Amino acid sequence: MKVVVADRAGVCYGVRRALEIVESELRKGRKLATLGPLIHNPQAVKRLEERGVKVVQDIAELDDGAIVMPSHGVPKAIREAAERAGLQVVDATCPFVAKVHRVVRRLAEHGYEVVVIGDPGHSEVKGILSAAGENAVVVSSVQDVEGLDWTAKKVGIVCQTTQTPEHFGEIVGRIAARAAEVVAHNTICYATHDRQSAARSIAPKVDAMFVVGGRNSANTNRLAEICRECGVRTYHIETADEIDPEALRGCTVVGLTAGASTPDWVIEEVKSRLEAL
Numbered sequence: 359m360k361v362v363v364a365d366r367a368g369v370c371y372g373v374r375r376a377l378e379i380v381e382s383e384l385r386k387g388r389k390l391a392t393l394g395p396l397i398h399n400p401q402a403v404k405r406l407e408e409r410g411v412k413v414v415q416d417i418a419e420l421d422d423g424a425i426v427m428p429s430h431g432v433p434k435a436i437r438e439a440a441e442r443a444g445l446q447v448v449d450a451t452c453p454f455v456a457k458v459h460r461v462v463r464r465l466a467e468h469g470y471e472v473v474v475i476g477d478p479g480h481s482e483v484k485g486i487l488s489a490a491g492e493n494a495v496v497v498s499s500v501q502d503v504e505g506l507d508w509t510a511k512k513v514g515i516v517c518q519t520t521q522t523p524e525h526f527g528e529i530v531g532r533i534a535a536r537a538a539e540v541v542a543h544n545t546i547c548y549a550t551h552d553r554q555s556a557a558r559s560i561a562p563k564v565d566a567m568f569v570v571g572g573r574n575s576a577n578t579n580r581l582a583e584i585c586r587e588c589g590v591r592t593y594h595i596e597t598a599d600e601i602d603p604e605a606l607r608g609c610t611v612v613g614l615t616a617g618a619s620t621p622d623w624v625i626e627e628v629k630s631r632l633e634a635l
């Protein structure tokens with residue numbers, strides 16, 4: 359049985375970088391904690407916990423040591439609170455997210471009212487918003503846009519890195535139709551999009567697809583959904599142990615893909631198990 363791995367699968371640049379930063383801090387013997395799970399992958403988080411990396415939900419849970427800020431960034435107030443508490447701040451914010459912070463800061467300085475297209479409850483959006491000044495707003499739908507007054511306004515637009523180009527274009531168009539001036543920065547990161555296209559291109563050619571990644575990972579769930587939409591039998595698994603040998607009966611070729619927060623070693627274990635079976 360042949361195992362075809364999607365040519366874009368597994369951790370994205372920002373998550374890989376965050377994992378490398380934590381590795382390098384551990385090598386220095388630092389006492390480390392992460393604010394929330396470092397990545398949406400229970401196996402990777404467990405491995406880090408076994409090496410002493412604590413997961414905290416609040417800065418107040420820590421008395422000393424270093425705190426790692428996650429790849430999707432945090433609001434300015436959280437970083438400041440960590441510094442005030444005397445913690446060392448290790449910044450693992452993805453450079454693509456950090457760039458969005460710089461863009462909104464510049465827009466606000468030049469008098470634009472900043473609009474962030476995205477999910478208001480997501481911490482990446484909260485981080486961007488905190489860099490954008492008091493007048494910034496979040497919109498997540500066309501209804502949100504219609505409910506605001508854009509007349510005679512100078513608007514600077516960015517988006518959460520995981521938005522789709524179609525949604526971004528539609529919202530920008532709606533605002534541009536009414537505001538006096540619009541500057542739009544496409545701040546989409548194509549990591550998720552590329553993984554989806556790669557999965558779409560192999561799914562119709564295989565007997566079954568295995569999608570590896572945390573059940574708490576939105577982008578992994580979406581990958582599994584896309585494979586199912588292609589009409590192929592799809593299994594969303596977190597580890598190699600979850601492979602049911604019965605699922606492979608009669609298969610001559612299976613596909614393998616993984617979400618943007620699935621580390622290489624988890625993918626390797628699944629691939630080896632599939633080949634062994």
Ligand code: SF4
Nearest residue numbers: 370372452454519547
């Ligand atoms: S998805 Fe993109 S923006 Fe988000 S962490 Fe990965 S590389 Fe960075």
